Amino acid sequence: xxxxxxxxxxxxxxxxxxxxxxxxxxxxxxxxxxxxxxxxxxxxxxxxxxxxxxxxxxxxxxxxxxxxxxxxxxxxxxxxxxxxxxxxxxxxxxxxxxxxxxxxxxxxxxxxxxxxxxxxxxxxxxxxxxxxxxxxxxxxxxx
Numbered sequence: 115x116x117x118x119x120x121x122x123x124x125x126x127x128x129x130x131x132x133x134x135x136x137x138x139x140x141x142x143x144x145x146x147x148x149x150x151x152x153x154x155x156x157x158x159x160x161x162x163x164x165x166x167x168x169x170x171x172x173x174x175x176x177x178x179x180x181x182x183x184x185x186x187x188x189x190x191x192x193x194x195x196x197x198x199x200x201x202x203x204x205x206x207x208x209x210x211x212x213x214x215x216x217x218x219x220x221x222x223x224x225x226x227x228x229x230x231x232x233x234x235x236x237x238x239x240x241x242x243x244x245x246x247x248x249x250x251x252x253x254x255x256x257x
Contacts, residue, residue, distance in 0.1 A: 115171060115172065115173060116167070116168055116171045116173045116228075116231065117226055117227055117228055117231060118226075119221050119224065119226040119227055119231075120164075120167070120168075120221075120227055120228070120231040120234075120235070121168070121173070121176075122217075123164065123217060123218060123221055123235060124161070124164040124165065124168060124176045125176055126213075126214055126217055127157065127160055127161045127164055127176075127214070127238075128161055128176045128177070128178070129210075130157055130210055130211075130214050130245075131154065131157050131158055131161055133206065133207065133210045134150055134151075134153055134154035134157055134207065135154060136206075137150050137203040137204075137206055137207050138150035138151050138154060138203070140199045140202055140203045140206075141199050141200050141203040142199040142200050143200050143256075146200050146203065146204070146252065146256065149248070149252065150203065150207070153207075153245060153248055156241055156244070156245070157241070157245065159241070160238045160241045160242070161176070163234060163237065163238055164176070164234060164238060166234075167230065167231060167234045170230070200256045201256050201257065203252075203256070204249075204252040204253045204255070204256035204257065205253060205257075207248070207249045207252060207253075208249035208250060208252065208253035209249075210249070211242075211245045211246040211248065211249030211250075212246060212249065214242055214245070214246075215242050215243060215245070215246040218235060218238070218239050218242045219239075221235055222235060222236060222239060
């Protein structure tokens with residue numbers, strides 16, 4: 115059985131995948147859409163790695179979003195009505211990437227992960243950091 119910390123990270127990663135999908139749909143620029151879709155594929159791979167660990171432990175795979183993620187998506191949809199597609203997409207990605215990076219960092223620094231979970235989280239953290247840097251870059255570019 116996985117730790118609640120690992121399960122929460124996997125839930126957040128799923129929410130992030132959905133966030134990238136929605137951001138790519140909202141973006142106006144073909145270049146931004148392409149960049150978001152590339153990051154989406156990388157984040158989906160991170161989710162696959164995390165789900166593989168859940169499966170190894172005999173847990174259910176994460177295949178749907180959390181209430182927190184759904185609430186954030188609803189808020190983002192409402193605020194998007196008042197912003198341009200590219201700017202809104204970039205801002206939402208940047209916010210989401212800051213959130214997920216901090217959550218992964220806190221988990222790594224805690225003693226709440228089992229050894230195998232920690233190995234998976236540390237491996238996935240590299241992609242999470244790349245996503246956070248991507249979020250900062252596109253926010254500056256489209257702000």
